[in-house]
Amino acid sequence: MHLGKLSLGEVLEFAVSVERNGLAMYRQFAVTFSGTELEKLFDELADEEVKHEEDFKRMFGEVKAENLPETYFDEYREYMESIINLHLFRGKKVEEVAAKITDANEALKFALEFEKDSLLFFLELKNLVDDKDKAMVDKLINEERGHVLKLSKKLIS
Known part of the structure; x- marks a missing residue:
């Protein structure tokens, strides 16, 4: 996804895909x-x-596809784009990647990296949402x- 003019709708759409990837x-891993x-x-x-995906879908439904203000267009856009592009599953089928991991510690480490990447993304997402949605994003951040x-x-035990 090339962000060009980063819209909040695009960012929330990616957030939904992050949750779907986590679910898959x-x-x-449960199997x-x-x-x-x-x-x-x-x-x-x-x-x-699943709950997180529903929360993001609700927010996504309320978002107008407006671009971010010009003040975000340089450094911040590039920063968000790098977070999105570096997420673990970009361009890969989640099930195929996860199915290749059969060692318990490797699965835990992989899931931990996924959650850390997601957490970083959601921390930045909070800067982009309306004030009315900040509490919901905070809740999701705490759950992550x-x-x-x-x-x-x-992993430690």
């Missing part, structure tokens, strides 16, 4: 690690990704932090 990744303690963790995280914590604890 966690569902695949891969079926019958282990990781299955429950990955199922829980998948369910949370919770995902990082859950995955980190499981």
Whole structure:
């Protein structure tokens, strides 16, 4: 996705795709690690990704496809574009990537990197949404932090 004139609608559309990718990744990991303690963790995280996607869809439905003010057009646009382009699944099928990971620690590390990338994106997204949506983005940010914590604890144990 080349952002050109970055619209909030495009950013929110990407946020929805991030959540869909997270859902697909966690569902695949739940299958891969079926019958282990990781299955429950990955199922829980998948369910949370569904809720996040619904929240972003609601916000997306309320957004007018307006471009960001000119003040964002240089450095900030490039920064957001780099975050989007570096996200783990850009141009890759999530299920194929996740299906190749069969080691529990590797799955946890991969999921942790995904969540960290997502968290960075959502922290920046907060700067772009209307004031009325900032609380919702804060809630999602806190939930993403919770995902990082859950995955980190499981990785350490």
